[in-house]
Structures are given as C-alpha cells and as structure tokens.
Amino acid sequence: xxxxxxxxxxxxxxxxxxxxxxxxxxxxxxxxxxxxxxxxxxxxxxxxxxxxxxxxxxxxxxxxxxxxxxxxxxxxxxxxxxxxxxxxxxxxxxxxxxxxxxxxxxxxxxx
Amino acid sequence: xxxxxxxxxxxxxxxxxxxxxxxxxxxxxxxxxxxxxxxxxxxxxxxxxxxxxxxxxxxxxxxxxxxxxxxxxxxxxxxxxxxxxxxxxxxxxxxxxxxxxxxxxxxxxxxx
Numbered sequence: 001x002x003x004x005x006x007x008x009x010x011x012x013x014x015x016x017x018x019x020x021x022x023x024x025x026x027x028x029x030x031x032x033x034x035x036x037x038x039x040x041x042x043x044x045x046x047x048x049x050x051x052x053x054x055x056x057x058x059x060x061x062x063x064x065x066x067x068x069x070x071x072x073x074x075x076x077x078x079x080x081x082x083x084x085x086x087x088x089x090x091x092x093x094x095x096x097x098x099x100x101x102x103x104x105x106x107x108x109x110x111x
Numbered sequence: 112x113x114x115x116x117x118x119x120x121x122x123x124x125x126x127x128x129x130x131x132x133x134x135x136x137x138x139x140x141x142x143x144x145x146x147x148x149x150x151x152x153x154x155x156x157x158x159x160x161x162x163x164x165x166x167x168x169x170x171x172x173x174x175x176x177x178x179x180x181x182x183x184x185x186x187x188x189x190x191x192x193x194x195x196x197x198x199x200x201x202x203x204x205x206x207x208x209x210x211x212x213x214x215x216x217x218x219x220x221x222x223x
Contacts, residue, residue: 002154042117042215043155043199056210090154100211102154 025093117214
C-alpha cells in the first residue's frame with residue numbers, strides 16, 4: 001500500500017458528461033501529480049500541485065482541470081468527455097524531492 | 112516517434128531465468144533514469160533509480176544506463192513468478208517527478 005488513496009476505482013459514464021476523480025496523498029506529502037495511462041500512450045503527466053498551488057502542466061486538455069485543497073487532497077475534473085478519454089488516471093504524491101508514490105488509479109470508461 | 116521506446120512484449124520466461132528489459136530514448140538531455148514495476152490493477156512502484164551513465168545493483172535487479180547509445184536496461188536475475196508484472200522505464204531532465212517521460216511498459220510473465 002503506497003498510502004495514496006484514489007476514488008472511485010472504476011467509473012463508467014457517457015460521452016459529454018463530467019466526472020471528478022479524487023486523490024488523498026500520503027500523510028505529509030505536499031506535492032500531488034496526476035497522470036493518465038492509456039494502452040498506446042503509456043503514462044502521460046497531466047499536472048502537478050504543491051501545497052495548493054499549480055506547479056507544472058503537462059499534456060492536460062483544456063476540458064480537464066484540477067485543484068488541490070487546503071487539506072492537500074486533490075481533485076481532477078474531466079468534462080465534455082469523449083471516448084478517447086477512457087483511461088486509467090493515477091495520482092501520485094511525494095515529499096520534497098523524494099520518491100514518487102502512486103495510488104492504484106481510477107479506471108474511467110466513456111461509452 | 113516517441114521520446115522513449117519500449118518493447119511492449121509480452122515476454123514469457125521460465126522461473127530462474129535472467130530477464131533483460133530495455134528502453135531507448137531520443138532526448139540526450141535526460142539525466143535521471145528509473146524503472147517502475149506495475150502489477151495488474153495497481154499503480155507503478157519505483158524499483159530502481161540511477162543518475163547519468165553506469166550500473167546500479169539492488170539484490171536481484173541491475174539497472175544499466177548507456178547515455179552514448181541512449182539505451183537503458185534492467186536485468187532481473189533468478190526471476191520468480193512474483194516478478195510477473197509490467198515494467199516501465201522512465202526518465203527526466205531533472206530529479207522532479209513532474210517531468211517524467213515514461214515508456215509504454217513491457218509485460219513480463221515468469222512461469223513455473
């Protein structure tokens with residue numbers, strides 16, 4: 001158990017809908033990262049937050065947004081969903097420059 | 112062309128075999144190289160971490176980096192069924208987790 005908790009584990013929704021994925025980082029970790037994993041693209045970095053502030057952006061679509069709350073949990077919001085958004089979404093956390101710890105992921109299926 | 116190329120496998124080997132997993136990359140500026148292991152329905156976990164060229168050994172695992180060839184390898188000695196997983200290489204320009212570029216992963220199965 002990495003200590004990073006993600007909910008929901010599975011989510012099935014329709015095109016055009018909006019979903020929210022939630023992540024609770026390891027106790028004490030200030031940095032939260034979101035990654036998308038698909039079969040053909042592998043793990044792609046989406047966005048990073050540090051202590052509530054956005055620190056870096058990767059290949060995140062404009063339809064996607066995220067935030068980190070004062071209690072350090074983070075949410076990834078995906079809107080106007082398309083079939084191609086079906087993927088595993090991972091949250092990871094770390095303390096400072098240490099090892100990155102991944103959660104078990106949220107599997108999103110868009111029908 | 113992807114920045115990091117990794118053969119997806121699957122790779123099937125008998126228990127006790129030496130396994131060689133490889134990645135090639137195109138960005139010569141990468142300085143940090145990692146191997147992650149991902150079990151089915153789990154998140155990736157860090158297995159090995161190396162900086163620049165050279166070898167690093169940890170138990171049955173050895174990571175090699177050849178920057179001149181832009182080629183990294185992970186060797187698993189005396190492979191066990193519990194090693195069956197997907198192995199992802201990752202690399203970055205700096206030590207920060209936000210700039211990790213991953214390979215697509217190689218699926219390994221170690222059979223009894």
